[in-house]
Amino acid sequence: MLHYITSIILSISRMTMEDGSTAKSYFTAYADVCFKEFGSYVKFWTTINEGNIFTIGGYNDGNSPPGRCSLPGKNCLLGNSSTETYIVGHNLLLAHASASRLYKQKYKDIQGGSIGFSLFAIHFTPSTSSKDDEIATQRANDFFFGWMLKPLIYGDYPDAMRKTVGSRLPVFSEEESEQVKGSSDFIGIIQYLTASVTNIVTNYSQSGITDFYSDLGVSYVVSPWAMEGILEYIKQRYDNPPVYILENGKAMKQDLELQQKDTARIEYLDAYIGAVLKAIRNGSDTRGYFVWSFMDLYELLSGYENSYGLYSVNFSDPYLKRSPKLSAHWYFGFLKSKTSFLGSQGIMQLQSNFSSSS
Template sequence: MDNGDIACDGYHKYKEDVKLMAETGLRAFRFSISWSRLILNGRGSINPKGLQFYKNFIQELVRHGIEPHVTLYHYDHPQYLEDDYGGWINRRIIKDFTAYADVCFREFGRYVKFWTTINEANIFTIGGYNDGNSPPGRCSFPGRNCLLGNSSTETYIVGHNLLLAHASVSRLFKQKYKDIQGGSVGFSLYAFDFTPSTSSKDDEIATQRANDFYLGWMLEPVIYGHYPDAMKKTVGSRLPVFSEEESEQVKGSSDFIETIHYLTASVTKNEMNPSLSRITDFNSDLGVSINISSLKDKYVGSPWAMEGILEYIKQRYGNPQSTFLRMVK
């Protein structure tokens, strides 16, 4: 319940950190750049200390034979943009995020060949704008510590803006940097390993619905240019619509899909709308019961769960050319 100003003090101890990585035998390291540390107010002048730190850190990795994998956005954007126009609930952030990415590509692209635009875009959106239990803590449920928000609409608005921002950054990279620097731009999603609670047809259908809402929500647009039919049918007018031009921009905008996996879960069909608060939100739209496996369960974070996720993506989405999967236990 404190700030993160010092934390593990990587700002000062990065050389020691990289030395430990090399001694451990790491050949790659994925880390995030903080928008606020590089461009204090989200747009305009660059913070020279932030710029120099990231340059030093990236070059230190390269000197030790460690491939830097950079994530541009990991749940933190400058407070100024939140105060100015609401951050991700406003389309204005697409332009500012693209300009920030432009700085990163220009300044670090000589050494960085793997870029991820948004970390766990689906989980960031649900936590930050539906449930209100992660930054920026927006929701509309009584009794929760959310001063602002609308769980019924903002979840889908933010998800839409994230996809458009990712597509904008990807287009910028291909037009301005790819031929010079090489490299690739991807998108990060969190994936449960969902399995039906029983062998019934109802639970099988419920499991597919869970996959559509959690994974297909953002994976279908970057592969096919549209949202899953199950979401369009249930969410209706609360789900934003891509214009034809936007659909073409989002479709095929990822050179790779980064899939992050922590937990397995069983899925059961719900007989009734699960929203006890009477607020229509992502969870009530989902309309299924999800039982997260116990952390003591031997199947949590298992190799076969990872395999199951990759196999699902392969079969459901036509075997995308490149899928990276990270498991965290």
């Protein structure tokens, strides 16, 4: 799949910043090869994975490839956090639109697939009932969602971004706006967190720093889940596009003994899947849900420290032995409509069965 097609951007990161048309043509050529070779097998293509977080991490914070930034205390040799984040985000949208147009013109009628764009989603809620925090929450939504979702749905950036970022935010030509608008058959959502938002006032004359977070003008603290809120917001604000939840899961420390009986993961998945169901019943056009992940693997930022898998992998074993966790048994039962597994009593029964079989 093109779920990780962003790798093509890493190899031409300078072009992505300075020569968007060249980067776009390379990206589209690569996509063309993928469509041609794998299109008979793949029906759902995601051109850009976590477009917002890929851009912020790689060009604002510098903590993910290609590691560019200009923030004090960061170990970045090159970069400009004030401008590159927005330039790269702009070119990602244009590259996606170009690949999408190619697929729809050349392959869609023959292969019958769909093409989309994915975002990392944080559900923002105001930390107080103050007007400032309510405005800050909408600003956070505009920056994290609207930055890429509004061009994909309506063809331009949110007013709050244009006002705050000013000339540092690229401008779509009329032709580009029309190409980006409607270029996604669906929106892919990666969702793990919600956040409580507090308005902050940044004094640029003192700090001398402008980047994505200073433009955003909020601070936030991670708090409990709110999947339903994310889907409801997208439904109301962005004309209820088709949504696939491409990642959602519970991180746990790599401890083989504790990993096997991962009750906390079951409770997490039970709650999140329930929230998806509520959103669908309330009219959200959510069409699919994927647990992250099928088995333990290398995570980009945390390595092997945390795991999300339904199956544990013994990385000390030369054969990398895989074992189903309690959550794998629960999820199997859920998919088979054995609803008695849901709830605390069902989990306790599952634990008992799991211990007996072990």
